Amino acid sequence: MPQYWTSSVNPGAPWQTASGTPLVTAATATISPEGAGGTGDDPQVFTWWQGMVLRVRARGVYTNGSTATNATFTVAASTVVPGTALSGGANLATTGALALPTSVTGFWWRLQAEIQVRAFAQGTATATMYTHGELLIQTATASGATGNVQVWPMPATSGPTAANVDTTLAHTLGLVGTLSQATGSPSITCTSCVHEIVSG
Secondary structure, eight states: OOOOEEEESSOSTTTTTSOOOOBOSSSEEEOSOOOTTGGGGSOEEOOOOTTOEEEEEEEEEEEEOSSOOEEEEEEEEOSSSSOOSSTTOEEEEEOOOEEOOSSEEEEEEEEEEEEEEOOOOSSSSSOOEEEEEEEEEEOSOOBTTBOOEEEEEESSSSSSEEEOOOTTSOEEEEEEEEESOOTTOOEEEEEEEEEEEEEO
């Protein structure tokens, strides 16, 4: 009978002791917690193998004023180490732009995705990593039977995202966010992000 185990890729400080840097500008930036070196200190995965599965679980809060604002959440990997998941990296799965509810403060969001290594290959000519997941966001204060959660698939359509990532190299992983505008002080904060290796 197969045995299964999990191991956290990002144990200890700062990933388990601090929140990420809030995204408060009309930009794309890493929102998952990072080390003292900045975006070059995203958690690193040094060894990949065919059949490996990584589970990404993150949660946090967002705020939005009265101005319409779109947000995007992306699980990303660097192309080289040392490097960043954001700068020159590969998008493993993204929600696409979603319209945040207006006039809300401190509403929660939760993301989960699974990265499957379906091939072990050198270079970037082969689709090696297939990623799919979902983002849940609170849209209103709970009131009786009124629905207050939206679910956004990652990717938005057509099953898992196939990414051409060289699995003979180490890569950093990170959670990236995008805000479409900054009027009314919208923000996205990642309060927790866990990367787990699931092997069988």
